[in-house]
Amino acid sequence: MKQISKWFSKNLIRIYAFLAFTYLFIPVLYTFIFSFNDSRKTNLIWKGFTLDKWKNPCGAPDICNALGNSFVIGFTATAISTVLGTLIAFALGRYKFKGRSATNLLIFLPMATPEIVLGASLLTMFVNLGINTSMVTAIIAHVMFCISFVVVTVKARVASLDPRLEQAAMDLYANEWQTFRRVTLPLVAPGIAAAALLAFSLSFDDFIITNFTAGTVNTFPRFVYVSAGRGIPAQANVIGSAMFFLALFIVVAGQIVSSRRKVKI
Amino acid sequence: MAVDASTSARGDLILKNLTKSYGEFNAVDDLSLVIPKGSFFALLGPSGCGKTTTLRMVAGLEEPTSGSIFVGETEITDMKPYRRPVNTVFQNYALFPHLTIYENIAFGLRRRGISEAEVKTAVDKVLNLIELPQLASRKPNQLSGGQQQRIAVARAIVNRPALLLLDEPLGALDLKLRRQMQIELKWIQTEIGITFVHVTHDQEEAMTMADTIAVMNKGKIEQMGTPEELYDSPKTSFVANFLGQSNLIPGEVSGNDGDNLIVDLFGTKVAVPKARSSALGKSVLVGIRPEKFRIAAEGKSTHGNVLTGGVVSDVSYIGVSTQYQVEMPSGKELMVFEQNDDDEEMLRKGAKVVLSWEPTFTFALDGSENVSAGSH
Amino acid sequence: MAAVKGASAKVFGLKDNKSILPYLLLIPGLLWLALFFIVPIFSLGQMSTKVAGAQTGEFVQGYRFANYVDAFNASTEQFLRSFLYGILATIIALAIAYPLAYAIAFKSGRFKNILLVLVVAPFFVSFLLRTIAWKQILGEEGPVVSVLRTLHLISDTTSITSSAFAVVTGLAYNFLPFMTLPLYASLERIDPRTLEAAGDLYANGFTTFRKVTVPLSMPGVVAGTLLTFIPAAGDYINATILGSPSNKMLGNVIEARFFKIVDYPAAAALSFTLMAAILVLVTIYIRKAGTEELL
Numbered sequence: 001m002k003q004i005s006k007w008f009s010k011n012l013i014r015i016y017a018f019l020a021f022t023y024l025f026i027p028v029l030y031t032f033i034f035s036f037n038d039s040r041k042t043n044l045i046w047k048g049f050t051l052d053k054w055k056n057p058c059g060a061p062d063i064c065n066a067l068g069n070s071f072v073i074g075f076t077a078t079a080i081s082t083v084l085g086t087l088i089a090f091a092l093g094r095y096k097f098k099g100r101s102a103t104n105l106l107i108f109l110p111m112a113t114p115e116i117v118l119g120a121s122l123l124t125m126f127v128n129l130g131i132n133t134s135m136v137t138a139i140i141a142h143v144m145f146c147i148s149f150v151v152v153t154v155k156a157r158v159a160s161l162d163p164r165l166e167q168a169a170m171d172l173y174a175n176e177w178q179t180f181r182r183v184t185l186p187l188v189a190p191g192i193a194a195a196a197l198l199a200f201s202l203s204f205d206d207f208i209i210t211n212f213t214a215g216t217v218n219t220f221p222r223f224v225y226v227s228a229g230r231g232i233p234a235q236a237n238v239i240g241s242a243m244f245f246l247a248l249f250i251v252v253a254g255q256i257v258s259s260r261r262k263v264k265i
Numbered sequence: 266m267a268v269d270a271s272t273s274a275r276g277d278l279i280l281k282n283l284t285k286s287y288g289e290f291n292a293v294d295d296l297s298l299v300i301p302k303g304s305f306f307a308l309l310g311p312s313g314c315g316k317t318t319t320l321r322m323v324a325g326l327e328e329p330t331s332g333s334i335f336v337g338e339t340e341i342t343d344m345k346p347y348r349r350p351v352n353t354v355f356q357n358y359a360l361f362p363h364l365t366i367y368e369n370i371a372f373g374l375r376r377r378g379i380s381e382a383e384v385k386t387a388v389d390k391v392l393n394l395i396e397l398p399q400l401a402s403r404k405p406n407q408l409s410g411g412q413q414q415r416i417a418v419a420r421a422i423v424n425r426p427a428l429l430l431l432d433e434p435l436g437a438l439d440l441k442l443r444r445q446m447q448i449e450l451k452w453i454q455t456e457i458g459i460t461f462v463h464v465t466h467d468q469e470e471a472m473t474m475a476d477t478i479a480v481m482n483k484g485k486i487e488q489m490g491t492p493e494e495l496y497d498s499p500k501t502s503f504v505a506n507f508l509g510q511s512n513l514i515p516g517e518v519s520g521n522d523g524d525n526l527i528v529d530l531f532g533t534k535v536a537v538p539k540a541r542s543s544a545l546g547k548s549v550l551v552g553i554r555p556e557k558f559r560i561a562a563e564g565k566s567t568h569g570n571v572l573t574g575g576v577v578s579d580v581s582y583i584g585v586s587t588q589y590q591v592e593m594p595s596g597k598e599l600m601v602f603e604q605n606d607d608d609e610e611m612l613r614k615g616a617k618v619v620l621s622w623e624p625t626f627t628f629a630l631d632g633s634e635n636v637s638a639g640s641h
Numbered sequence: 642m643a644a645v646k647g648a649s650a651k652v653f654g655l656k657d658n659k660s661i662l663p664y665l666l667l668i669p670g671l672l673w674l675a676l677f678f679i680v681p682i683f684s685l686g687q688m689s690t691k692v693a694g695a696q697t698g699e700f701v702q703g704y705r706f707a708n709y710v711d712a713f714n715a716s717t718e719q720f721l722r723s724f725l726y727g728i729l730a731t732i733i734a735l736a737i738a739y740p741l742a743y744a745i746a747f748k749s750g751r752f753k754n755i756l757l758v759l760v761v762a763p764f765f766v767s768f769l770l771r772t773i774a775w776k777q778i779l780g781e782e783g784p785v786v787s788v789l790r791t792l793h794l795i796s797d798t799t800s801i802t803s804s805a806f807a808v809v810t811g812l813a814y815n816f817l818p819f820m821t822l823p824l825y826a827s828l829e830r831i832d833p834r835t836l837e838a839a840g841d842l843y844a845n846g847f848t849t850f851r852k853v854t855v856p857l858s859m860p861g862v863v864a865g866t867l868l869t870f871i872p873a874a875g876d877y878i879n880a881t882i883l884g885s886p887s888n889k890m891l892g893n894v895i896e897a898r899f900f901k902i903v904d905y906p907a908a909a910a911l912s913f914t915l916m917a918a919i920l921v922l923v924t925i926y927i928r929k930a931g932t933e934e935l936l
Contacts, residue, residue, distance in 0.1 A: 002779075017744035017756075020737060024763045024817065027774035031766055043783055073770045084670035085490065091666040096655045106671060110678050112867070112923060113916055114875020119910040120899060121681035124688045127905065134764035143668075144677040147670055162654075167326050168359035170346040171423070172373035182372075186363045204765050207878060212899070224769040228882060232773060238815075240770040251758055 028244065035237035039086025042231030057242070059232035065238060066223035073210075073219065074203040077142035082196045084143070085132040085150025086140065086188075092151065093158030111148045118145060119212030126213070133215030142206065144198040152197060188260065197250065204243075254260040268408035271348045272377065275356015277302050278323065278460060283332035285318050285484075292318045294484035296332070298578065300477070302427075305454050305461045307475035309468055311507070311641075314348045315484040316464045320430050323462070324353045336427050347376070355432045357437070358413045366392075366416055369400040372450045373424040373428045391423040411442045418450065420582075422457060429454075435470065447473050468508050473494070480504050482639065494631035498628055500543040503639035505552050505630065512558075512599045513550040525624060531595045535570040536624040548632025555600040558617050558625040561587055567621035575599070577616045587611055591618060682916075689909035700905055712910040716894045723891040723915070726805070730812035732822040734869050735811030735862070739814065741823035743854075747833070768815055772882050775811055776802055779883075803885035811879040818866040827861025828854070861872075862936050866928065871919055891915055 008015075038048035057066035092103065110118065114235050122141050126133055161184065169179040207221040214222070278300040285293040293315040300306045308316040310569055317329065325346030330580060333342045338565035341349050361369050367388055374384045390397040395415040405413060414434060421429055432448075435443045451474050454461045463612040465471055471478050472492040479489040480503070488495060489502045499505035515529040523534040526544075528551055537551060544550075561567065572593065589601040589612065601620065612618060675723065692703035713720065745756045763771070779785050779801040801807055817867045839849040877892025891911060898908035 013740060013744045016740050018743045018746070021756075021759060023737075023814075024760070026778065027771040027814075028766050030774040031770050034774075044777060044780075058925070084673055087666040090669040094656055095663040097663045101669060103671065106679075108673055110674065111869055112920070114871055114892075115921065116877065116895055117930055118678070118681075120895060120908060121685040122677065123899065124905065124909055125681040125684035128684050128688070130412065133913055137767040143673060145912045147674060150413075151670075162358040162359070165361060166356055167346070168353070168355055168361070169372070171324055171351070171353045172346045173810075174372070175345070175347050178376060178893045179693065183361060187417070187536070191707070201765070202807075203709045205764075207769060208876075211896075221767055221769050223765060225767055225878070228773050231777075231866045232770070236770065240766050243767070244765045248758075248762055251762075255754055255758065261351035 001028050027222055031237050032241045033246075035234055035241050037233050037234050037237075038064055039231075042167070043234045043237065044231040053238045054148045057235050057238045060227075060235040062218060063220075063223055063235050064226055066218040066220045069135065070204050070220040071215075073139050076139050076205045077146055078196050078200040080139075081146035081150050081199050082192060085147045085195060085199075087155050088147070088151045089154035093161075093184035100132050107148045110145055111152075115145075115206075115208040116212075119209040122209070132262065133213050134220045135214065136218045138201060138210055138219075141209050142203045145206075145209060146202055149198050150195040153195035154188065154191045161187055163165050193254070202249070213227060216250045225248050270470070271341065271344060271491065272350045272426075274336045274339035274341070274350045275302070276335075278337070278428055278462065279335040280319070280323075281333045281335070283322060283334065284330045285315070285322060285327060286330045291315070291484045293322070293329075297484060298479060298486065298489070300460060301463060302337075303458050304476045305404055305451065305474055306463065306479045308462065308464045308481055308506075309466070309472035309478050310481035311466055311639075313491045316466075316481050317432055318479075320462065320464050321352075324351055324430055326353075327347050338349070341456040351430060352424050352426040352428075352429040353415045353432065354421050354434045356432045356434065358405075358434075359416040360413055360417060362405055364402055365402050366397075366408070369405065369416065370420045370423050372420065377424075385425050388514075389469065391419045392534040393455070395419050395449075410437055411446065412544065414438065414446060416640045417447075418453065418485070422459060425457075428462060430458045431461060433465055434463075434602070435467075441469070452473060461510075469515070480507060482507075498541045498543075498625075499521065499552070500630070501638070502550065502630055502634035502636060504641070505628070506637070507639035510555055510600060510640075512555060513552050513630065513634075514597060515632060515636075516549055516551050518544065518547045518549060526629065528629065530572070531593070533572055535572075535627065537629045538625055541627065542629035544629045544631045550630040550632055550636065552628045552630060553599075553622055553626065553634075555602040556586075556604075557602040557622045558599070558603075559603045559621050560603055560612065561621075562612065563617040563619050565619065567619055569623045570619045570623050570627065575616055575618045575620055577612050577618055580611065580614055582611065584636060587626070589618075591606075591620065603612055626638055644777045652762040656781065673816050684908045688905050689772045689913050691906045691909075693906075698903055705906070707797040708906050708910045709808070709914060712907045714904055714912060715907075716891060719889050719891045719894050720911075720914075722888070723874045723914045724918075726809050726812060726880075726890060727870050729809045730776055730816070731820075731866050731870045733809065733813040734817055736867065737823055738817055739862075742821050745917040746825055746828035746831075757822075757825070760825075761818050765820055769878065769882075772879060775807070776882050779807060781898065785821060795808075802883055803888075806887050807885070808879050808888050808890075812858035812876060812882045813869075815876075815879065816869040819884075823868065824858065824861040831857050865925070867923060871923070874919060875915060889922055 014031070034043055034046070035053055036049050036051065037043055037046055038050040055130065065259075071182045088107065089104070092100070119141070122137070122144075123133065125139055131137065145171070165187070166179050166185055170176075174182060205221060207225060210219050210222060211225075220236075220239065224232055227233065227236070271576075278298075280296055281297040283296040284291060287575075296315075296319060308319060310316050311478065318327060322329050325341070325344060325348075329342065333340055335341065336350055356599065361372065364372070370388045370391060371384050374387060379387075381505055388401070391399065392401060396419065397412060397415060398418075400408060400412065400416070405416070408416065414437075417434065418431075434450075435446050438446060447470055450461070450463075453579055463471070463474060475492065477489065480487045482503050488500050495504055496508050499508065499511070505511040505513065509538055514530050516528040516535075518526055519529045520527040521539070522536065523537055524540070526542055528536055528537050528549055530551060535551065537549075542549070559567070563573070574594040575591040577589055578598065580590045581588040584605070586602050586604050589603065591599045591601055593599060599620065681733060687702070688700070690704045690766065691700040691704060692705050693699070694701040741760070746751060746761070749756050777783055781800060781802075786795075786801060790797060795801075819867055835857070839853045844852065851927055875892055877890055877896055880893055881889050881891045895908050895911050895915075898904045898911065
């Protein structure tokens, strides 16, 4: 008995962690399981196992249109915000300049503002200017809220770059552009990749701001929200699960690649 | 990209009135220096003396406040680092972590537009020189400290620069490896004949490796010369105390005798060779290195310069030698290193002793010098 | 936010600026933020004082600051509820995340990276799908309710969804990674030898935790609570999906005023007030907790 209680108190925190992880994964598991549900109109009650939904994920009306829009907005917004954010990150991570603190504040504020305020204010501006909300306005909004996250991610990487590596490059006959291209950029690239991945996930998963700024353009989260009332179709579960595995794969692959690079004797 | 003409400049390294100031503070103060082509030159000094700043100005990584730098006839003062015929071995090696060893070494050659075939020949040759050909496809973080150090040197010398600058390259290595690398670097330099400018705070390292040493202090050069010149005939107390150790005893010149000055040290007269004196007036500091003293119990016979009345105040046995602290009647404490090379019994604390030494081993500094400058 | 960065990042000095290069780098991104973040905030402010115009859906500038008073009075309940739910959700998230972050930082050995991925992984599934999953798990047809009813822990008529409990736990769940990661980052920075030193100086496990670990993890606590509270207070999805009309938060009111009732000035006034209130709270909190570096 004493052995058991001793083991318990020693491993209490590990047991807790296990329980916490289980809690984290419950809805994921539920979503995954119900993607196999042989549902008709609603996906609320388990009716039987089937692979049909996986074979035909676009079966529900408009779901793939919504998904497509999410990808278009996601890739475009990621591309633009990654470029803009990386430029800012280099400026902040490298140089002293007047207006540093104002810049830091401007980058910080969107992250500290609730999404509803971001969405509402953009919509208000568009209304004032007589601009109709559409995919373009949605992309504009997505770029806006992604920039800050890109800056934070890339800046950390830029700031930890040893300036002596660039000095060594110049000492070895590389001019400024060659130094940037052959030494700086490759070393900062993992940070930029991580930032792009983060930006895409934020964009893809966004609902509130998209709801305010996308007009009639359907995105995957909007599709899910609208069909929530009558039970979302199992195809949505399929797509959600597929995105989960894809993201997991990318992250794990990234980890393996970067740990291979660090092999020590 | 074609090879820049300026990267093929050759000749002595000439620094003229080089200054680097940060506001009121002069890190490098009106430095003028000529380093002959093909020599192994050391810039020696404590941290903060300006030696690294000087090096970086030569490399082009710092901008001088005033003054000029020449390689032979070519002025390089305002040139960007990638235009200079100069390569640097950095303190932390600065090997490119994302490139293989081969690519690291090939980096400078490729930037200068050299053909891949020639690049391969040069890289292979230098890898063989440092005896690490098997590491070509590894990455820097897979190498040990000593290997990284040698690759850093290889990456620089493969470009055949006019000058190789080394910024305390051996600092991160353990003692045994450091000694080994000192010998290797010296050998490489004699093999390929490039001018080496080696910055270090380790005086033993400088003396082992360099043909010429410049001792720097507070942005200026205290003295420049061969290791022997600096050690046997220091001109300032800083040099006397920084290189090895010195006993500096204040005295008054009371006359001369042929090639020697006669100096009065607390009542005793000693002879100092004029050739080793940089004194300007009557007031002098007489310098004797601790290993030049002979120490013996009071009453034993002596020759040369003699100081009596000393009492042993501390004894340290170090195997190879014994170190004595001897307190003189004037209150001055002198250091004596005695080789344990005979059967003489070790003297004990409190023993009354007589010190003697050959007059040729004496040097003299001007009395205005600070007795403790440069001591460590 | 500094607590979110990698624990072992070295920082090198910044170059003195002699050229316009940094400004050139900054302009595109900052311009975007100025146009699409700053300007809209002004639009919001401007809209908030407008009054109804001649036609429906039209608004003209009337400088009516009473809009704020009206809107606040009409939605006081939702306003307060947003802050209450936000605070509760943050506390719950902190309670769940702290031991988890602690376990990963100190007790995970070589599984550290795997566990970090596992903390973030659930959030690769769209948060709407996850929230709806909770609704179905905790709902009438779900397993939880039937088990609890069989065990007679709840009556046949109580439901878990459509309650404040569901909304608050939904909020806490949704923002767990925002709480966990900063906590982890600052716990990971703690040199384990500091904890050993405490033990050497007669502190037992709990005292060490209280007097050494907790204070050293404060930057992470500050970052985590801010990153959780701010979105939680402004959220309305959880309230819609997991709550009943009596659980509506300020976000629901704002959304309704924009899309259903089309009362832009009131909606703008409410949004502005929400943002201002959060900024005030955040500033006080940061000043008090002493964390200055935001990025």
